Amino acid sequence: MRTEQETFSPLPLDFYEQPTLQLAPALLGCLLVKETPEGIASGIIVETEAYKGPFDRAAHSFKSRRTKRTEIMFGASGKAYTYVMHTHCLVNVVSGGTDVPEAVLIRAVEPYSGLPLIRSRRPKIKSERQLTNGPGKLCKALDITMADYGHRLDLPPLWIASGPDRDKFVTEAGPRVGIDNTGEAKFYPWRFWIRDNPFVSR
DNA sequence: CATCGGATGGACT
DNA sequence: GTCCATCCGATGG
Numbered sequence: 001m002r003t004e005q006e007t008f009s010p011l012p013l014d015f016y017e018q019p020t021l022q023l024a025p026a027l028l029g030c031l032l033v034k035e036t037p038e039g040i041a042s043g044i045i046v047e048t049e050a051y052k053g054p055f056d057r058a059a060h061s062f063k064s065r066r067t068k069r070t071e072i073m074f075g076a077s078g079k080a081y082t083y084v085m086h087t088h089c090l091v092n093v094v095s096g097g098t099d100v101p102e103a104v105l106i107r108a109v110e111p112y113s114g115l116p117l118i119r120s121r122r123p124k125i126k127s128e129r130q131l132t133n134g135p136g137k138l139c140k141a142l143d144i145t146m147a148d149y150g151h152r153l154d155l156p157p158l159w160i161a162s163g164p165d166r167d168k169f170v171t172e173a174g175p176r177v178g179i180d181n182t183g184e185a186k187f188y189p190w191r192f193w194i195r196d197n198p199f200v201s202r
Numbered sequence: 203c204a205t206c207g208g209a210t211g212g213a214c215t
Numbered sequence: 216g217t218c219c220a221t222c223c224g225a226t227g228g
Contacts, residue, residue, distance in 0.1 A: 049209070058209070060224090069224070087221055088210050105209060124212085136210050178209050 016078035043109025061101035088136030
């Protein structure tokens with residue numbers, strides 16, 4: 001039996017030094033945790049996507065494009081890369097190490113703790129699965145915002161911890177979502193999810 | 203400067 | 216399925 005303290009213990013930064021295509025599935029089953037003045041809320045990561053640097057047309061860092069937005073991707077692994085898409089914030093984990101601008105997008109989580117808090121942030125949502133089954137939805141549910149840009153993921157208020165029931169699921173892989181206009185990159189099987197988990201976005 | 207187009211989600215037909 | 220809110224980066228003049 002784990003204590004709550006152990007359950008929410010952050011993964012060390014060296015966890016993020018593994019290759020991006022290995023890190024993306026390795027993050028499945030881990031906990032994404034956010035602490036705010038209102039309390040802690042967390043979710044089990046059930047869907048991720050790898051974005052691999054200069055040669056991946058779907059990546060913001062394609063052709064090593066370095067801007068104020070993508071700057072954090074060029075730095076050390078294990079930090080949050082948040083950006084705004086339309087009206088929503090999305091969160092990635094920086095990987096690849098310094099000068100290798102790669103990242104893993106967190107596309108869906110399963111609520112794990114702080115469900116009342118999550119519901120209060122998603123007031124119009126009726127079914128539980130709709131609370132966190134998409135990259136914009138989970139950020140809203142956990143109150144992840146642009147204020148978290150560049151934050152180290154081994155420290156409060158935003159961190160990733162090893163999850164419950166590790167190894168009790170099957171991982172599947174397939175093409176990434178929402179990148180139709182990226183040539184061959186749209187076919188790369190760099191999306192990973194937990195088989196049969198109802199919180200996977202599609 | 204103007205214009206276009208998203209790693210989206212929610213309301214609606 | 217369609218429409219569009221509303222923001223930022225990229226591109227072209």
